[in-house]
Amino acid sequence: xxxxxxxxxxxxxxxxxxxxxxxxxxxxxxxxxxxxxxxxxxxxxxxxxxxxxxxxxxxxxxxxxxxxxxxxxxxxxxxxxxxxxxxxxxxxxxxxxxxxxxxxxxxxxxxxxxxxxxxxxxxxxxxxxxxxxxxxxxxxxxxxxxxxxxxxxxxxxxxxxxxxxxxxxxxxxxxxxxxxxxxxxxxxxxxxxxxxxxxxxxxxxxxxxxxxxxxxxxxxxxxxxxxxxxxxxxxxxxxxxxxxxxxxxxxxxxxxxxxxxxxxxxxxxxxxxxxxxxxxxxxxxxxxxxxxxxxxxxxxxxxxxxxxxxxxxxxxxxxxxx
Amino acid sequence: xxxxxxxxxxxxxxxxxxxxxxxxxxxxxxxxxxxxxxxxxxxxxxxxxxxxxxxxxxxxxxxxxxxxxxxxxxxxxxxxxxxxxxxxxxxxxxxxxxxxxxxxxxxxxxxxxxxxxxxxxxxxxxxxxxxxxxxxxxxxxxxxxxxxxxxxxxxxxxxxxxxxxxxxxxxxxxxxxxxxxxxxxxxxxxxxxxxxxxxxxxxxxxxxxxxxxxxxxxxxxxxxxxxxxxxxxxxxxxxxxxxxxxxxxxxxxxxxxxxxxxxxxxxxxxxxxxxxxxxxxxxxxxxxxxxxxxxxxxxxxxxxxxxxxxxxxxxxxxxxxxxxxxxxxxxxxxxxxxxxxxxxxxxxxxxxxxxxxxxxxxxxxxxxxxxxxxxxxxxxxxxxxxxxxxxxxxxxxxxxxxxxxxxxxxxxxxxxxxxxxxxxxxxxxxxxxxxxxxxxxxxxxxxxxxxxxxxxxxxxxxxxxxxxxxxxxxxxxxxxxxxxxxxxxxxxxxxxxxx
Amino acid sequence: xxxxxxxxxxxxxxxxxxxxxxxxxxxxxxxxxxxxxxxxxxxxxxxxxxxxxxxxxxxxxxxxxxxxxxxxxxxxxxxxxxxxxxxxxxxxxxxxxxxxxxxxxxxxxxxxxxxxxxxxxxxxxxxxxxxxxxxxxxxxxxxxxxxxxxxxxxxxx
Numbered sequence: 001x002x003x004x005x006x007x008x009x010x011x012x013x014x015x016x017x018x019x020x021x022x023x024x025x026x027x028x029x030x031x032x033x034x035x036x037x038x039x040x041x042x043x044x045x046x047x048x049x050x051x052x053x054x055x056x057x058x059x060x061x062x063x064x065x066x067x068x069x070x071x072x073x074x075x076x077x078x079x080x081x082x083x084x085x086x087x088x089x090x091x092x093x094x095x096x097x098x099x100x101x102x103x104x105x106x107x108x109x110x111x112x113x114x115x116x117x118x119x120x121x122x123x124x125x126x127x128x129x130x131x132x133x134x135x136x137x138x139x140x141x142x143x144x145x146x147x148x149x150x151x152x153x154x155x156x157x158x159x160x161x162x163x164x165x166x167x168x169x170x171x172x173x174x175x176x177x178x179x180x181x182x183x184x185x186x187x188x189x190x191x192x193x194x195x196x197x198x199x200x201x202x203x204x205x206x207x208x209x210x211x212x213x214x215x216x217x218x219x220x221x222x223x224x225x226x227x228x229x230x231x232x233x234x235x236x237x238x239x240x241x242x243x244x245x246x247x248x249x250x251x252x253x254x255x256x257x258x259x260x261x262x263x264x265x266x267x268x269x270x271x272x273x274x275x276x277x278x279x280x281x282x283x284x285x286x287x288x289x290x291x292x293x294x295x296x297x298x299x300x301x302x303x304x305x306x307x308x309x310x311x312x313x314x315x316x317x318x319x320x321x322x
Numbered sequence: 323x324x325x326x327x328x329x330x331x332x333x334x335x336x337x338x339x340x341x342x343x344x345x346x347x348x349x350x351x352x353x354x355x356x357x358x359x360x361x362x363x364x365x366x367x368x369x370x371x372x373x374x375x376x377x378x379x380x381x382x383x384x385x386x387x388x389x390x391x392x393x394x395x396x397x398x399x400x401x402x403x404x405x406x407x408x409x410x411x412x413x414x415x416x417x418x419x420x421x422x423x424x425x426x427x428x429x430x431x432x433x434x435x436x437x438x439x440x441x442x443x444x445x446x447x448x449x450x451x452x453x454x455x456x457x458x459x460x461x462x463x464x465x466x467x468x469x470x471x472x473x474x475x476x477x478x479x480x481x482x483x484x485x486x487x488x489x490x491x492x493x494x495x496x497x498x499x500x501x502x503x504x505x506x507x508x509x510x511x512x513x514x515x516x517x518x519x520x521x522x523x524x525x526x527x528x529x530x531x532x533x534x535x536x537x538x539x540x541x542x543x544x545x546x547x548x549x550x551x552x553x554x555x556x557x558x559x560x561x562x563x564x565x566x567x568x569x570x571x572x573x574x575x576x577x578x579x580x581x582x583x584x585x586x587x588x589x590x591x592x593x594x595x596x597x598x599x600x601x602x603x604x605x606x607x608x609x610x611x612x613x614x615x616x617x618x619x620x621x622x623x624x625x626x627x628x629x630x631x632x633x634x635x636x637x638x639x640x641x642x643x644x645x646x647x648x649x650x651x652x653x654x655x656x657x658x659x660x661x662x663x664x665x666x667x668x669x670x671x672x673x674x675x676x677x678x679x680x681x682x683x684x685x686x687x688x689x690x691x692x693x694x695x696x697x698x699x700x701x702x703x704x705x706x707x708x709x710x711x712x713x714x715x716x717x718x719x720x721x722x723x724x725x726x727x728x729x730x731x732x733x734x735x736x737x738x739x740x741x742x743x744x745x746x747x748x749x750x751x752x753x754x755x756x757x758x759x760x761x762x763x764x765x766x767x768x769x770x771x772x773x774x775x776x777x778x779x780x781x782x783x784x785x786x787x788x789x790x791x792x793x794x795x796x797x798x799x800x801x802x803x804x805x806x807x808x809x810x811x812x813x814x815x816x817x818x819x820x821x
Numbered sequence: 822x823x824x825x826x827x828x829x830x831x832x833x834x835x836x837x838x839x840x841x842x843x844x845x846x847x848x849x850x851x852x853x854x855x856x857x858x859x860x861x862x863x864x865x866x867x868x869x870x871x872x873x874x875x876x877x878x879x880x881x882x883x884x885x886x887x888x889x890x891x892x893x894x895x896x897x898x899x900x901x902x903x904x905x906x907x908x909x910x911x912x913x914x915x916x917x918x919x920x921x922x923x924x925x926x927x928x929x930x931x932x933x934x935x936x937x938x939x940x941x942x943x944x945x946x947x948x949x950x951x952x953x954x955x956x957x958x959x960x961x962x963x964x965x966x967x968x969x970x971x972x973x974x975x976x977x978x
Contacts, residue, residue: 037730043368044657065968068730070506070523077520103511104523149861152779158511181861183775184508189646189653193590196644197462199779208660212645212667286661318857319511369967487891489882493841496875500844503872507865510857514869515848538910545902545937712938716931716950719906723913723930724957724969731970733918740910747903752837753893770868778862 030059030270032253033083033091035075037068042092045119045251048287049092052280058273071100071157077108083256087263090116090271094251095161098310102320103159110307114255114264115300117271120284121250121292123226124165125207126238127219129198137223137241140202141173148179152200154191158184159319161249162204164310165225167317169238172245178318195219206249207233208288250292252299268295325452332679336687341384345684348385349691352392357400358725362409363393364650371658379662380677384684386655387638391443391685393651394634395692398435398627403428403706404718406537408725410528411594411630413760414602416536417483418615418622425618426559428704433564434572434620435627436696442580442628443689446635449584450642451682458643461588466775467786469591471796473769476596478803480765482603483757485616490754498762501526508767509774521734530726531763534739535756537722539746541715546747557707562700572624575605579628587636590648591772594633595764601625635685642666642678833895834887841880848873902937909933922972927954 030053034046043066050062067075072093083089091113101109128134134143144151148170155162163184167177183200185191192210195203196218203210203219213219214234223238224230225247230237238245255267274280275293284291294302314320335341355366367386374382397408402419415435422431449457484491504515505525516522564572582597582604605621606612615622640646645667647653659666664674671678709717726739749756780786788794852869859865886892909930916926931950932943940946958975961967969975 044371047371063968066730067732068524069732070520073523074520074732104506104513104520106520149781157506158509179860181778181781183778184511185775186508186771189640189648190591192644192646193462193640193648194465197465199465212665212669215665216667216669286663288660288663365967487886489879489886492875493837493879493883496872496879497844499872500848500876503848503869509862510859510865512855512857512865514855514865515851517851538906541934542903542906545906545934546898546900547896548902548939549899550896712935712940712946713949715938716934716946717953719909719934720927720931720950720953720957723910724927727917727923728961728967728969731917731968733914736910736914736917740907740914743910744907751895751898752833766868766872774859774863774867776862778859781861782863 028059029061029063029088031063031065031083031086031089033065033067033075033079033089035067035069035072035079035091035093035097037066042072042094042251044287046092048283049090049253049274049280052274052277052283055279056274056277058270058277070104071160072097073100073104073106073108076101076110076113077106080108080112080257085258086256087259087267089256090253090267091255092251092253095249095306095310098307099159099161099164099314102311102314110254110303112257114257114259115303116253116255116264116268117275117295118250118252118292118299118302119271119275120289121248122206122208122290123224123230123248124161124204125210125214125224125233126165126169126222127195127203127210127214128201128222129195130218130220131198132201132220134201134222135220137236137238137243140222141169141243143201144170144173144180145175148175149181151181151202153180153182153202153204154185154194154200155182155204156184156191157186158182159314160184161247163317163319164313165245165247166204167313168245168247169243171316172238172243177313177316180317248292252303271295328675328679329451329683331676332681332683335380335676335680336384336683340378341381341680341684342687344381344385345388345688346691348388349392349395349688349695351385352389352394353396353692353695354392355389356393356396356408358408358721358728362651363390364654366393367651367654367658371654371661374658379659379664380680383655383658383677383681384688386658387681387685388688388691390634390651390655391631391688392692394631395436395439395696397630398439398623399432399703400721402431402435402623403703404537404714404721405540406718406722406725407529407532410532410760410764411598411633412627413532413536413595413757414598414626415623415630417602417757418619421616421618422620422623423704423707426557427618427620428707429558429562429700430564430568430620431618431623432700432703433697434568434624436693436700437564438572438576438579438624438628439631440689440693441576442583442632443635443692444686445577445580446584446587446632447682447685447689450635450638450685454639454643457585457588457639461590461640462644464589464591464792465790466772466779467790468792468796469589469772470769470776471787471790471793471800472586472589472592472596473765473772474800475796475803476599476761476765477769478800479599479603480758480761482606482615483755483761485753485755487753490752491758494749494754494756494758495762498759498764499766500762501531501759502763502766502770508771509778519734521732525767526738526763527730527735528760528763530735530739531742532760533722533725534742535746535749535759537718538739538743539750539756541719542743542747543750544715557704562704568620571620574608575601575621575625576628578604579625580632583629583632583634584636587633588639589636590640590646591768592633592636592648593764593768594630594637594649597629597633598626599761601629638685642670642681645670831887831890831892834892835884838880838884838887841876841883845873845876845880848876905933905937909937916972917970920970920972922975923969924951924954924958924974925972926970927951927957 032046034043036042046064050064053059053062079091134140153166166182170177170180214221221235226237397412398415401407401412401416402423405420407413407416419431506523579601582600586592586597605625606615637649637652641652647656848869852866912929913926928950932946935946
């Protein structure tokens with residue numbers, strides 16, 4: 001009866017029902033927390049998982065809860081403290097949370113959660129306005145090296161994946177990453193408008209944000225942060241152009257702390273099954289998300305590697321004081 | 323006249339029975355969520371996305387647009403009737419609208435809001451159909467320095483809400499600016515004025531502040547004075563409908579509000595609040611009876627309501643032509659397009675004209691539906707004011723708290739609502755104006771962020787503010803608006819002494 | 822403003838001035854603890870400095886107004902209704918924090934506010950508040966799929 005450890009209210013009413021039901025199916029109830037407001041990327045991921053879980057019959061009841069705030073810092077704090085030992089809860093998270101927890105000096109860290117699986121990943125694209133004199137990654141790198149102040153970057157929030165990618169680009173170009181002139185905008189639309197209006201030298205964001213502008217010929221794709229050329233992107237990667245930079249904005253699910261190895265295994269298997277369902281694959285396609293499924297020990301290692309790497313970058317840019 | 327032909331084609335798409343039905347569902351849902359504080363159109367579209375996944379793309383996008391327009395209509399209702407702005411864009415409407423309702427003129431206030439929204443919606447949608455490609459070229463030319471200059475113009479207009487003491491008005495404004503500092507500084511990513519409380523990192527929510535100051539503050543104030551003045555609400559005094567005089571005083575503000583709302587809404591970082599501020603202060607300056615402002619002037623409802631509806635249509639300009647989402651709702655509509663594999667932008671007009679023009683045509687239809695739906699409701703809404711006072715205020719507080727925790731179920735958020743309520747009570751007692759606090763919270767962070775962006779891009783050269791023609795023009799307008807009242811006052815005094 | 826108290830300084834007005842000064846000090850203390858600075862352009866401290874300076878000046882302005890007795894005349898007020906409403910809100914926060922649920926929290930808030938406005942039928946108001954909370958909860962959870970704070974009653978639905 002370990003599952004009743006948490007919750008005076010939760011316990012009495014639901015535990016009896018749970019114990020009865022779990023014997024029949026792998027999972028009958030699941031609570032997915034989206035540590036963001038309804039509508040954002042994490043919320044959409046949580047609600048898509050809910051849809052696929054119930055439609056495929058893998059899990060009968062799935063409930064999505066939203067705990068918005070501070071790049072997920074509030075959600076994870078509530079998850080770690082409130083859901084401890086509960087094998088029927090998941091939380092959606094992503095690369096943004098890794099950075100946010102560091103820059104917000106969060107007392108809760110990702111080392112406390114139980115890693116389950118990475119589900120999607122999107123590579124970053126670097127673009128310039130169509131009338132820019134900069135033609136490819138080499139020229140952009142040369143400009144950054146010559147004077148990092150004169151190359152202005154438009155992207156998302158400070159310390160986020162866009163900012164980190166810009167810093168890594170400067171580093172790979174041989175310039176001082178603390179000297180980049182990175183200008184954070186609130187919301188994708190504002191940054192894109194600044195790039196289209198030629199207010200900044202270059203823009204950096206997920207490829208999806210720029211796709212239609214690139215196809216319409218209003219933006220020029222300089223390179224992707226992928227390991228090689230991507231099949232669905234008409235343009236080279238930065239690595240192919242000799243710039244050693246690889247970074248992905250991924251989303252994953254994690255479970256609360258304090259689970260037994262068996263409970264972790266059951267939960268991982270449930271999510272493994274989800275990733276293979278027809279319903280989930282259809283949803284990925286509709287949303288334009290790239291499948292980047294990885295679970296078990298491989299994901300656990302990936303998660304801790306990403307944390308170490310991000311901390312190093314953020315410290316070298318001066319966004320985190322070591 | 324290509325656009326006319328396309329629009330006619332669009333109309334044939336929009337009047338298909340299924341699409342009409344989707345538009346009707348959309349405007350009904352939109353009106354319903356607009357009435358609820360805290361539940362905006364963005365949230366509704368977000369929650370409907372998974373449901374509409376299997377529907378026909380044209381129909382569901384038409385429905386989303388109906389929700390968007392409906393939300394803008396509905397937001398004014400609670401502002402006027404119970405002084406609880408459903409979203410920040412209808413905050414200004416509450417200033418005069420609620421005073422009108424308390425004087426038994428809720429009917430004309432709601433009517434001028436609905437008709438003004440209709441007029442603005444139709445003109446702005448026509449603007450979307452015919453001017454979008456030209457307007458958007460101008461819009462992307464707006465740089466951070468130009469936005470800063472626009473904020474300066476908006477700041478000057480705040481004085482219209484100051485009441486009779488500049489010191490107390492400025493005090494209110496600076497308290498708003500102080501609240502605007504709370505949270506993560508967007509340019510460096512570090513927390514300011516947050517004192518280690520994680521819930522404060524995202525800053526103060528505008529609707530929490532507005533609902534706390536307006537609704538909770540007022541409930542406390544009225545309750546504490548019940549032994550002095552028995553507030554007696556008469557739902558209808560005089561005519562339920564707009565009189566001839568009301569029409570005469572409303573039509574110009576409608577048009578001017580539209581002229582502010584549509585272009586500013588089309589700017590990628592323009593927003594829906596700034597045009598309502600501009601419209602309110604313009605109407606106050608131009609009114610024949612400026613002394614009526616603050617006591618229920620119909621111009622102060624007609625103008626801002628037209629402005630916020632026109633800005634809603636304006637937001638669709640960058641969304642459809644560039645795929646730029648410039649408001650939360652537009653971002654959700656973009657997600658709606660994308661789930662069908664459609665990417666709004668220059669290519670969509672060429673690839674799927676029936677969809678784009680069908681959408682634009684159905685916006686006209688949604689506007690007509692909203693007018694037909696809202697005018698008969700006016701009589702019903704004002705009856706709400708006949709609810710006995712204890713239940714009315716108890717209901718208002720339940721609504722206010724529900725709106726606060728619906729999107730963010732956090733006790734800290736409720737605590738802030740209560741504190742802002744107490745603040746609103748004290749401000750009423752000591753006669754500090756309330757609107758400037760909200761204005762400060764909205765404008766402060768935007769002005770700061772844009773100025774810092776501009777100076778970062780120009781490498782600390784302040785001349786960038788004067789080198790951009792847009793920015794220079796706007797700064798001159800701000801300066802004129804700032805000193806003109808003093809000059810006029812001085813001249814009239816001069817004339818008076820001469821006589 | 823020829824109020825009879827214009828000879829003596831207005832204590833409440835002075836308190837307001839003092840609060841503004843304290844807020845200015847708070848901003849200054851907070852901005853002195855910021856660690857990161859902008860690489861280019863104006864840093865994160867400029868705006869807080871402007872706001873703190875403005876509040877400082879306005880504190881002086883309000884103090885002068887208090888000495889001159891410029892503040893409007895205030896009527897007597899009843900504390901009991903204020904305490905009832907704020908109490909209702911406090912109970913709501915407590916209920917939500919300790920997992921009693923949204924419906925019962927709404928019930929108490931409704932009844933407390935109605936009582937503050939002079940209603941004496943407390944039980945009737947509790948019943949109305951309960952029904953209102955129930956309707957709101959059902960609309961939100963079933964139609965909009967939004968999760969309002971849960972408690973024992975919500976779990977039964």
